[in-house]
Amino acid sequence: MRIVVLAGGIGGARFLRGLQQAAPEADVTVIGNTGDDIHLFGLKVCPDLDTVMYTLGGGINEDQGWGRQDETFQVKSELAAYGVGPEWFGLGDRDFATHIVRTQMLSAGYPLSAVTEALCDRWKPGVRLLPMSDDRVETHVAVTVDGERKVIHFQEYWVRLRASVAAEAVVPVGADQAEPAPGVLEAIASADVILFPPSNPVVSVGTILAVPGIREAIAEAGVPVVGLSPIVGDAPVRGMADKVLAAVGVEATAAAVARHYGSGLLDGWLVDTVDEASVPAVDEAGIVCKAVPLMMTDVDAAAEMARAALALAEEVRA
């Protein structure tokens, strides 16, 4: 079975680990969000791709969900001693090596998809990890701070400001000119199932869908497309998705997110059992909805969610 998964960072990575346990024989292609990418210290950092790679490759810091295990911070501390920031983005020494290799390969002319493949040669994540695009896309957020309206990089909004101010707009800068990376449209066209893990619907899955051609390819693939709600009990399971949902005028509820994706894209939608009351509303929107536990407390729980998603896919296919 060929499965395509559109993934952001932590939520996507943990769901993928469950999917691997639930469907060990499946051929999984991950289309990773690159809108969170940022240039720091002259290096290209791809937080979402790395979170997927480290998580599936056994190198992730399990407690925080991103970055490397057994990490040290000598480089960052030295950069600070030089007065070179930002200090709010926590790059560790092990992680720096990834960005150094990536930047060196990009400078040598390799596209990000080839670089990602080379990095995965080491990590062997057990999936084919593709960036959504080889073109630069950077999600920016419009905010008002101290009475001044400004547009900042998503990471500055998310990591430095901890989404503490309203996101007035979320713009995936460059997305409209970006092309899907090599293999992305082919993977979608030959997929048996397409899954949206409980990643952020705006700045993760939404950014991937903003690359011209990807949304259309999914809609036209003619295979079940099933998503899992990142909103449980009217709040994000983790992170601050409510803040960016507000920016696009979507309520932070499991049903509203399903309607935001829409029945033109989604065939099935899983909500948490606490949101069982919202099932009829999603069904009415033309999306087959089920309520199952959606808390990824461990790999087994994530595997159960993946099984439920695959079962729902078979149900809507029939």
Added chain:
Amino acid sequence: MRIVVLAGGIGGARFLRGLQQAAPEADVTVIGNTGDDIHLFGLKVCPDLDTVMYTLGGGINEDQGWGRQDETFQVKSELAAYGVGPEWFGLGDRDFATHIVRTQMLSAGYPLSAVTEALCDRWKPGVRLLPMSDDRVETHVAVTVDGERKVIHFQEYWVRLRASVAAEAVVPVGADQAEPAPGVLEAIASADVILFPPSNPVVSVGTILAVPGIREAIAEAGVPVVGLSPIVGDAPVRGMADKVLAAVGVEATAAAVARHYGSGLLDGWLVDTVDEASVPAVDEAGIVCKAVPLMMTDVDAAAEMARAALALAEEVRA
């Protein structure tokens, strides 16, 4: 007193520390060799400038004479895990930060001289440290390995091969097109004394002199130019200077090195007491020669050498 010193790496840096003790009130400008510079992992590494900066700024690994104290090697070990080399060049985590800052500033368009000044803002070496040139100069060495003649980067010859094969030629690639960095010619023209520390006469001081205009400016400065022999007892005090001296047809003796610089450049020359017998030969070459202890066993010994060099400068000035 304004002193200009042409410096390579370890020998130059340790001599400079002695000079600071010997002449604490002096205004010292260091013209640093950049021919040893190398791009590693996409980063610009300037070993000689950094050795001077770390040594005078209190950050040097005293035992090995280069690199940072209390160093760790997480980044290097991770790069190796990615299969990315070279592994023979020992960059530590703290050191990496320097190269990351430098590379980021160079990429932003700052010349190496401005970058070096910015790095020195942190280290406060107590001297004005100028790269010999803002233009890229890379010393290459022609060797024959396994019957095959090839040209390799100086660092590969020095660090990877440990100068274990004959250097058939030493070429400061790019030097003939390079211009002295801003401030270099001005510092020479306004110097009261110019010193050549016991740095490598071929690949350190020789490379600096290969930048058009610098040799001429020193010869025309009209102030005492005094050097200290890096050869003691017919062998290099440290390193493998004999190998690169052979490449330029110069014997590894204190007298031969003095004659290599020549009386058109040098006014005074210090040899070690074990080489006292060579004093007349150097004198005959038109260079005033003295024999004094030249082993930099500690800062006090280096300070004594600096005092002897300054005394010799006053003697030749008179």
